[in-house]
Amino acid sequence: MFDKILIANRGEIAVRIIRACRELKIKTVAVHSTADTNSLPVRMADESICIGPPPPKDSYLNMPNIISAARITGADAIHPGIGFLSERANFAEACEMCGLKFIGPTAAVMERMNNKASARETMSKAGVPVVPGSDGAIASDEEALRFARKTGYPLLIKAAHGGGGRGIRLVQNEEDLVRQLDMARTEAAAAFGSAEVYLEKFVEEPRHVEVQVLGDEYGHIVHLGERECSVQNLRHQKLLEESPAIQLTIQQRSRLGEAAVRAAKAIGYINAGTIEFLVDARGDFYFMEMNKRLQVEHCVTEQVTGIDLVKQQIRVAAGEKLSLSQKEIKFTGHALECRINAEDPDRNFAPAAGCITRVSLPGGYGVRVDTHITNDYEVPPYYDSLLAKVIVWDKDRAAAIVRMQRCLQEMEIEGVKTNIQFQRRILNNAFYRRGEITTDFVQRRILSETREETL
């Protein structure tokens, strides 16, 4: 097992990882930018190293400084957390070259899955259903038109190297297609450094369901069930997640799990990962993409399975065999997670920075709060707006919703705008409560309601 782990991240996820390390009796090194010098993870860790000024490219993405920090502190592994360097194949490679264990999949696997077009191809070969799409990147307008005539509209144009919901365009007809293709290429080249785009059939009324997988270095892979992540804001950022997914039969759920394991096996996946699927109204599912890291919403999986995912990640990275068999993994009850963000729902969810003058967190039976905020915490304007994750669980979905409502009633954050009230509106929404949610739920059922109110 490792002696000392460096956490190359910040905020609540850094706190989460430090907690797992501490329970495993592993020493921790927090790295931080000058904006986070007084942050909770820095105070909690055994050691801390400042790695640069506030902009992420100079600090949390500064590979030489991070690797150097691991070396001068004598850390033997790096946990990249979520975002930042967590899916950079060249960072994983640099770690290995410097004799540091990267807690995540290998660089080779990351590279293969980072290109969406080649990831689709790999999945399709492994027998995992994919949304009908062009075979790889689109070379010409003629090829795009040929594909469109065969598949039918609506279609999506996607950047091969895009992610996080960015670089996606919806087209309804031929005329649209040629025009948007051009724009999508220019945009992709500017945003992702590659003009490669591909086409995909647009799945109507889709839900976003993802499956958590976990693999060791010996080819053993299990899944830890699914998460329903259809409640997203207009930038396709998840707001409220739950496990298990809703409105799926037991057969559909086990087919999803099996497909995810097949997908992970096909690429020789090691460590924790997530396979994202689109599920249509009939419960048919299609591979969307793979996240080769821990996810923000991993907590709902932990609550229904009783498995600490971060500890599992560390154990697997240390070369231990997975001690879990698929049969031993049991799912109990229903868990929900609300992301509490520093943002202004009235101003198109614009991120809000500032000083939190007072915070009061919910608690009690069946409640978990993962956060790095404290009284007088300055929310820096340089990073994402996630302040806290409120996670609840109970015997079923209805009971979990009631508990979450109680929690958000208790929760108070003063000094910065938050989406707490917005989350309460979601929980109160009749469609949400009935489980009638698709990826456009927020726009269709919540924001449209606001417009009507103001008219």
Add this chain to the structure above:
Amino acid sequence: MNLDELEQLVALLQNSNVRELTLKQGDKRLTLRRETSRNDLQTEEPEMLHPVELNGFQVDFADEQAEAQAVVSAPYVGVFHHIRPMTGMGASVAAGQIMCAIQSMDILNEVAAPAAGTVVDIHVQDNQPVEYGQLLYTIQTKED
């Protein structure tokens, strides 16, 4: 800023033993200086004044001591190394002159002096690990 506010500021300056004060708001800057003789300054202990807020303007009191000094801090994370010849106490450096190196991932990154002057303090030792922003040297800068 209006005339009243300016008057307030001038009064503030006159009733203090501060020689100069600078106001910053956004990219606007206003400096007020009081005529004093050199001797006055040397006989008086410089009094530390903290920046104050005045009608929403941030007021920084220029500290003679601090203005004459420049600090060199670590621009990289790594191991601090002296170079040869070593930049020791009392060494005089030119602006842009290489003072030391920080070893980061087996690469020696040179650190240059931000201003010309004399080294009056060295805050680290050879082979010491340093983090970003860590204080390395204090330089007494040359008066023009």
